[in-house]
Amino acid sequence: MNGRSLMQTLAGARRVAFVGLAKNTGKTVAVTRLIEELDTNGRSLGITSIGRDGEEFDAIRPQIRKPRIVCPPGTLVATAFPLLRRSGAAHELLGETDVWTPLGRIVVARFLRVARCEIAGPSSAAELRVVIAEMLALGADSVIVDGSIDRRAAAAPSIADAVVVATGAVLGAEVKDVVMKTVRAFGWASVARVKDLRIRSLATAAANRSVMMFAERVIPLPNAFALTVKPRDLRLLLGAGTDPVLLVGGVLPESLLEALLPYAKSDRIRVVAGDPTKVFVSSKSIDWYRSRGVAVEVLERARLGAVTVNPVRPPWEHLDSRRLCEAIDAGLKHRVPVMDVMAPSYLAGMAEAA
Amino acid sequence: MHPSPGAEAGRGVRPYADRDDGIVQLSFTLPVPDSRAARTAGLEIAANMGLGQAEVVHSQPITSGYTYLVIYGSFDRRIDMESIHRNDFDIEYMDHDEVDSFAASRIGRPVVVVGASTGSDTHSVGIDAMLNLKGFDGHHGLEAYDAFSVHNLGSQVPNAKVVAHAIEVRADAIVVSQTVTQQNLHVHNLTELVEMVEGEGLRGRTLLACGGPRISDELAKELGFDAGFSKGTFPNHLATFLVTSIAGRAPEPSPG
Numbered sequence: 380m381n382g383r384s385l386m387q388t389l390a391g392a393r394r395v396a397f398v399g400l401a402k403n404t405g406k407t408v409a410v411t412r413l414i415e416e417l418d419t420n421g422r423s424l425g426i427t428s429i430g431r432d433g434e435e436f437d438a439i440r441p442q443i444r445k446p447r448i449v450c451p452p453g454t455l456v457a458t459a460f461p462l463l464r465r466s467g468a469a470h471e472l473l474g475e476t477d478v479w480t481p482l483g484r485i486v487v488a489r490f491l492r493v494a495r496c497e498i499a500g501p502s503s504a505a506e507l508r509v510v511i512a513e514m515l516a517l518g519a520d521s522v523i524v525d526g527s528i529d530r531r532a533a534a535a536p537s538i539a540d541a542v543v544v545a546t547g548a549v550l551g552a553e554v555k556d557v558v559m560k561t562v563r564a565f566g567w568a569s570v571a572r573v574k575d576l577r578i579r580s581l582a583t584a585a586a587n588r589s590v591m592m593f594a595e596r597v598i599p600l601p602n603a604f605a606l607t608v609k610p611r612d613l614r615l616l617l618g619a620g621t622d623p624v625l626l627v628g629g630v631l632p633e634s635l636l637e638a639l640l641p642y643a644k645s646d647r648i649r650v651v652a653g654d655p656t657k658v659f660v661s662s663k664s665i666d667w668y669r670s671r672g673v674a675v676e677v678l679e680r681a682r683l684g685a686v687t688v689n690p691v692r693p694p695w696e697h698l699d700s701r702r703l704c705e706a707i708d709a710g711l712k713h714r715v716p717v718m719d720v721m722a723p724s725y726l727a728g729m730a731e732a733a
Numbered sequence: 734m735h736p737s738p739g740a741e742a743g744r745g746v747r748p749y750a751d752r753d754d755g756i757v758q759l760s761f762t763l764p765v766p767d768s769r770a771a772r773t774a775g776l777e778i779a780a781n782m783g784l785g786q787a788e789v790v791h792s793q794p795i796t797s798g799y800t801y802l803v804i805y806g807s808f809d810r811r812i813d814m815e816s817i818h819r820n821d822f823d824i825e826y827m828d829h830d831e832v833d834s835f836a837a838s839r840i841g842r843p844v845v846v847v848g849a850s851t852g853s854d855t856h857s858v859g860i861d862a863m864l865n866l867k868g869f870d871g872h873h874g875l876e877a878y879d880a881f882s883v884h885n886l887g888s889q890v891p892n893a894k895v896v897a898h899a900i901e902v903r904a905d906a907i908v909v910s911q912t913v914t915q916q917n918l919h920v921h922n923l924t925e926l927v928e929m930v931e932g933e934g935l936r937g938r939t940l941l942a943c944g945g946p947r948i949s950d951e952l953a954k955e956l957g958f959d960a961g962f963s964k965g966t967f968p969n970h971l972a973t974f975l976v977t978s979i980a981g982r983a984p985e986p987s988p989g
Contacts, residue, residue: 401920402920429957479981480959481940481959481960481974481978481981482954499954502936502937502941502957502959503931503936503937504931504936505934505936505937506937527924527955527956527957530924530927530928530956530957531928532927532928532931532932532936532957587934602900602901603896603897603900603901603933606893606894606896606897606900606933607893607894607897629932629933629934630893630896630929630932630933632891632892632893632929634891634893656928656931656932657932659893659925659928659929659932
């Protein structure tokens, strides 16, 4: 722990997205902590979610009562209108958006008093971006996105200036298990950014379509190529040139990397995705594929702001907070601040600063 | 309706065997031989679950080294019925004919549905019950409706394949089922589908629904789906959700 609060760690980020690596990793607690810190410091904030959150009970273990998100007076909120109306929270309606969900239309409102409200924002990243921009335009200093479990879409660099990842003891019985799973789950967040200007300009021209780039030529690829590719097609394709770079327009599934492995023996193959939220690799690590000749890169990296750690594993076990934080910090090679926002030392630090 | 003796306003409810006694019955297997130690371990489990006055009413070896136990115990707290909020998915269901005529007048083209049992799940019973012509329990599946054009991909389908197929047929909705899963694997598998749909830029125009015995509407929404369906769901429930959601959506912007 570096002695800085979550708010100080994230200073400068106007759009902050929270992602939990599993249920009960304390994401909602971390969101609540940041709201309190921003409010204490007189900052105006907006809040929305992707998917839905803020329920009173945990959806898998109903005996766990979840902290509802408490919004201070003046908070802007973007949520499905029926939920806002049903919450009974005093609010001023600022505008309707063109974003619809099955729960209803997303509206932007300002809470007039302290409010506890379920928040259900847009379902898609593109809509989320619009809604965030709207709240910033309406005067929010910063906007918090409460992501659903394991939902990375909110962490896309086009959406979030800072991503807070919540992890915790729920991932494993011992410190080393939690560290291992946390580090593995971070694979998507640590993919290297491609620097080669030829690749970058080709990606701009390809505009989300997949293409194969060789030293000699560029071959456009069919729709959903990366999702459906057959080993036989790859053999033909890879025979068409040297120094292959596969630019993937949409999702990059692990099955594509597996299919490329046999062809990477003689020649290194580079695979480039738009950003880390498009890369779906879970059984092996990105490093593992790179060491075997299949190198994954992205056009834009995710902006990691902080990792929060919940040492409690429901219903009653817990790991040592400090040891767990230090081990995760080391496992992530000190690349991002790691903190337990419920630890007595953290809270004492905040009290001192106030 | 019988009067509910344990549930008068303000008191809350608890399990009822006789006179508001809170008695519940547990049955489970322990991986140890049938013995006094096994029965004591069973009582410890009941105590840890918060049950009072637990007693083993039955134990038997089921195979070498395993014991099956039945335990009674009492649950002493009460659940406040007032505090239980209702699902948002609280809509009035249309029947088969109503869905078809609603879709004909409000949508005017078949709703394209891609369905599968995804990931490692080999069970196709859930998705088949919803989609197949035959349906189940006298309720035809979505294939029998004029309102839908159905693509059932079967079981053990990787998420990538579901998404690829949805792109190919320009699906309005993706419906997946997770019947038998372990260790909350279904949670990861379901989220991965949402993320892939998002990664392909389809989320804004694709409805996502999931179903299975361990899936609730609450959980589905938390995972980023539009709706979740659990036990007791019939095809017309799913059908109603699909056609009302699509008809209620804002008009799609015309391309270009």
